[in-house]
Amino acid sequence: MPKLVDRELRRQEILEATWRIMATRGADSATMREIAREAGYANGALAPYFASKDELVEAAFLFVFERTNDRIRAALAGLRGVAALRAFLVEVFPTTETTRSEARIVLPFWSRTVTDDRLARLSDASVVRWREELAALLAQGRVDGDVTVDTPDAVLVDHLLATAYGLQVLALLPDSPSSPATQLQLLDAAVAALGAR
Amino acid sequence: MPKLVDRELRRQEILEATWRIMATRGADSATMREIAREAGYANGALAPYFASKDELVEAAFLFVFERTNDRIRAALAGLRGVAALRAFLVEVFPTTETTRSEARIVLPFWSRTVTDDRLARLSDASVVRWREELAALLAQGRVDGDVTVDTPDAVLVDHLLATAYGLQVLALLPDSPSSPATQLQLLDAAVAALGAR
Numbered sequence: 001m002p003k004l005v006d007r008e009l010r011r012q013e014i015l016e017a018t019w020r021i022m023a024t025r026g027a028d029s030a031t032m033r034e035i036a037r038e039a040g041y042a043n044g045a046l047a048p049y050f051a052s053k054d055e056l057v058e059a060a061f062l063f064v065f066e067r068t069n070d071r072i073r074a075a076l077a078g079l080r081g082v083a084a085l086r087a088f089l090v091e092v093f094p095t096t097e098t099t100r101s102e103a104r105i106v107l108p109f110w111s112r113t114v115t116d117d118r119l120a121r122l123s124d125a126s127v128v129r130w131r132e133e134l135a136a137l138l139a140q141g142r143v144d145g146d147v148t149v150d151t152p153d154a155v156l157v158d159h160l161l162a163t164a165y166g167l168q169v170l171a172l173l174p175d176s177p178s179s180p181a182t183q184l185q186l187l188d189a190a191v192a193a194l195g196a197r
Numbered sequence: 198m199p200k201l202v203d204r205e206l207r208r209q210e211i212l213e214a215t216w217r218i219m220a221t222r223g224a225d226s227a228t229m230r231e232i233a234r235e236a237g238y239a240n241g242a243l244a245p246y247f248a249s250k251d252e253l254v255e256a257a258f259l260f261v262f263e264r265t266n267d268r269i270r271a272a273l274a275g276l277r278g279v280a281a282l283r284a285f286l287v288e289v290f291p292t293t294e295t296t297r298s299e300a301r302i303v304l305p306f307w308s309r310t311v312t313d314d315r316l317a318r319l320s321d322a323s324v325v326r327w328r329e330e331l332a333a334l335l336a337q338g339r340v341d342g343d344v345t346v347d348t349p350d351a352v353l354v355d356h357l358l359a360t361a362y363g364l365q366v367l368a369l370l371p372d373s374p375s376s377p378a379t380q381l382q383l384l385d386a387a388v389a390a391l392g393a394r
Binding site: 107110123124151155169186189 | 304324356
């Protein structure tokens with residue numbers, strides 16, 4: 001096996017171990033030592049791949065973001081406009097164990113963006129990408145006659161994204177989380193409201 | 198001055214110093230040592246007030262939450278129904294330097310709720326309180342004829358709260374934050390949509 005592929009495979013294994021630890025035990029518990037153990041490597045074996053905890057958090061966020069984007073791409077196959085928009089958000093709303101475990105990665109990532117400029121710009125780039133994708137679907141919805149509200153698309157996009165982001169917090173509440181049923185009712189109401197006149 | 202009052206004043210001073218450091222330099226920079234220096238105390242002088250960093254983060258969150266609640270109470274004077282609901286959310290949406298600095302406290306707090314059960318329950322209790330307050334205002338809006346949508350109030354409440362929470366993230370983006378203008382347009386659209394038939 002060529003060395004480059006080997007390196008990429010190992011990097012992936014480390015990220016998956018990082019992700020498993022962060023999702024179950026939290027970002028603070030994901031020390032370089034713990035992650036090496038989980039991935040089955042000797043202590044110190046991570047250093048050639050990730051120089052610091054911040055690099056690992058960044059890579060873990062990108063790993064989750066791309067995994068979500070893969071699901072979104074699959075979910076959108078054959079759809080357009082508001083149907084595609086709804087399918088997109090279903091993959092982001094934390095209604096399942098998979099999406100809830102992603103929320104457990106995203107919250108510590110957001111926390112670090114407050115003081116880490118590099119992570120903040122990465123967060124910004126991921127939002128910009130989703131804004132563009134949602135805006136394109138809204139534009140299709142306008143063409144199809146399913147989006148008729150006066151509110152500018154850029155404002156609608158930020159409302160939908162803010163809703164999805166806020167649910168990452170509300171769905172993780174221990175005693176009174178936003179239930180999957182509530183989240184999906186809320187999504188259907190938001191999608192239907194796009195067609196209000 | 199009685200000792201109890203003295204103690205309460207000191208605790209308040211420490212919390213304000215904690216809050217200033219967390220809002221400007223982030224939760225990770227707010228070490229016990231740094232906070233003592235900012236509050237003008239000797240190193241170690243904080244221990245009788247807060248035994249650990251987690252206790253401080255909890256107290257700082259409660260400090261911000263109560264400050265927000267004080268502003269909400271003032272903003273709601275003489276209002277009811279959807280006008281009060283709008284005024285409530287204006288105090289939570291991060292459109293000003295004050296509310297944006299509160300977002301910089303809230304994000305690290307949420308991050309810690311992922312692994313700290315005590316903080317998670319505190320977060321839950323604050324959400325439950327706001328859900329009840331927003332639900333009471335929606336109920337007034339129904340009486341007044343300003344809230345007419347079919348969506349159950351509990352779902353509307355979680356949509357409004359998720360929006361407010363998600364904006365804590367979107368408003369802190371370094372390159373393309375949700376602008377105050379976008380946030381207020383979004384709020385007006387959300388309030389107007391409550392009256393859809």
